[in-house]
Amino acid sequence: MKLNVVNVLIPIIAIVFIFALWVLFAGQSPIIQPISYNHKVHIEEAGLECIDCHKYAESMTRASIPNIDLCEDCHGDEPISKSPEEKKLIEFIEQKQNIPWKQIYSVPDHVYFSHRRHVVIGELNCSNCHGNVSELTAPAQYPFLIPSMGNCIDCHKQLKITNDCLACHF
Amino acid sequence: MSKWAMVIDLDKCTGCGDCIAACKIENNIAIVDPEEANSGRVMFWIEMVSVYEGEFPNIKIKRFPKPCFHCENPPCTKVCPVHATYKNDEGLVGQIYHRCIGCRYCMVACPYTVKVFNWYEPEWPVEFRKCFNPDVSVRTKGVVEKCSFCAHRLIKVKEEVDLEGRDIQDGDYMPACAESCPADAIYFGDLENKESKVYNLAKSSRAKREMENLGTEPKVVYLSKRE
Numbered sequence: 001m002k003l004n005v006v007n008v009l010i011p012i013i014a015i016v017f018i019f020a021l022w023v024l025f026a027g028q029s030p031i032i033q034p035i036s037y038n039h040k041v042h043i044e045e046a047g048l049e050c051i052d053c054h055k056y057a058e059s060m061t062r063a064s065i066p067n068i069d070l071c072e073d074c075h076g077d078e079p080i081s082k083s084p085e086e087k088k089l090i091e092f093i094e095q096k097q098n099i100p101w102k103q104i105y106s107v108p109d110h111v112y113f114s115h116r117r118h119v120v121i122g123e124l125n126c127s128n129c130h131g132n133v134s135e136l137t138a139p140a141q142y143p144f145l146i147p148s149m150g151n152c153i154d155c156h157k158q159l160k161i162t163n164d165c166l167a168c169h170f
Numbered sequence: 171m172s173k174w175a176m177v178i179d180l181d182k183c184t185g186c187g188d189c190i191a192a193c194k195i196e197n198n199i200a201i202v203d204p205e206e207a208n209s210g211r212v213m214f215w216i217e218m219v220s221v222y223e224g225e226f227p228n229i230k231i232k233r234f235p236k237p238c239f240h241c242e243n244p245p246c247t248k249v250c251p252v253h254a255t256y257k258n259d260e261g262l263v264g265q266i267y268h269r270c271i272g273c274r275y276c277m278v279a280c281p282y283t284v285k286v287f288n289w290y291e292p293e294w295p296v297e298f299r300k301c302f303n304p305d306v307s308v309r310t311k312g313v314v315e316k317c318s319f320c321a322h323r324l325i326k327v328k329e330e331v332d333l334e335g336r337d338i339q340d341g342d343y344m345p346a347c348a349e350s351c352p353a354d355a356i357y358f359g360d361l362e363n364k365e366s367k368v369y370n371l372a373k374s375s376r377a378k379r380e381m382e383n384l385g386t387e388p389k390v391v392y393l394s395k396r397e
Binding site: 046109110112114116117121122165166167169170 | 258321
């Protein structure tokens with residue numbers, strides 16, 4: 001029987017194409033948060049600053065992601081707005097259950113990244129790495145600046161900061 | 171630029187091994203199975219070396235702690251094919267685990283045999299997993315590791331002093347071993363700072379450097395009246 005080249009090639013090409021797509025887009029799926037938090041409203045209407053919720057950005061390595069213990073300071077039993085997202089939050093507060101926020105920005109275990117060093121000593125703005133968060137009406141689904149070594153090194157070179165391995169890896 | 175160095179006073183050292191315990195905890199060093207440890211695969215970043223002299227019953231025991239010597243002219247960095255080990259501007263010999271390919275050339279090159287290899291994926295008792303030092307990465311199987319002079323502490327100290335707007339002073343930056351030594355036998359500081367204890371002690375008549383003839387210029391100095 002004569003082998004039909006087209007019949008063999010098409011599935012192979014299809015498999016290779018799907019594999020290539022998977023390689024290209026794997027890990028880049030959008031991150032959906034349990035509550036569609038509106039940064040813009042909190043900054044513009046409530047008058048909050050980044051540091052009010054991300055409390056440790058100026059004093060520790062991790063900036064920290066706030067949870068119900070902080071949210072409930074403003075969001076009590078009665079909703080402030082008509083937003084359905086606030087209702088979700090109040091449910092979490094009533095059930096005393098922490099909001100399972102998903103982390104967008106993270107560095108591997110072998111990298112030491114200190115927010116304090118970058119924000120206070122380096123005098124960087126939050127927007128340098130996180131983009132213009134104050135304009136976001138829904139949570140970011142992708143990191144603004146991927147915390148990869150290439151991006152770190154680029155910025156360090158630009159600002160003439162040390163690129164010594166031991167400054168970040170130990 | 172600073173040049174970090176350690177001085178170990180063997181006339182004060184009691185050989186208690188507190189430095190070893192502190193180092194092991196501080197740096198998340200893997201616990202090796204006793205059988206494997208006996209076959210020379212034990213993992214320490216600072217080791218207590220015992221030298222026995224004379225014949226029983228007149229035995230003299232010399233014990234001295236041996237960390238990485240952070241040589242000024244390190245032989246290990248010259249043989250690394252991937253630049254995973256290198257000497258930085260402050261004289262610290264760094265080991266970058268995620269760059270290491272595990273060829274172990276550096277272990278062979280080191281005349282002081284202070285480097286250790288992760289033969290196995292480290293297994294931790296459940297209780298230990300909760301008390302890892304978050305500032306030090308946990309190594310994986312197949313990489314070489316060694317004493318870093320607690321370089322992670324230096325970074326933290328630099329942050330602190332930058333915030334306070336001053337320079338690092340003598341005693342600000344101390345590795346875990348020096349901090350824990352109950353006999354205060356381990357001194358640590360900057361050789362470039364003429365007011366530092368280490369600078370003055372390194373010049374003392376008791377000061378000895380291990381295998382000085384090799385030209386490695388170790389930055390760990392021993393003080394001892396004995397030969």
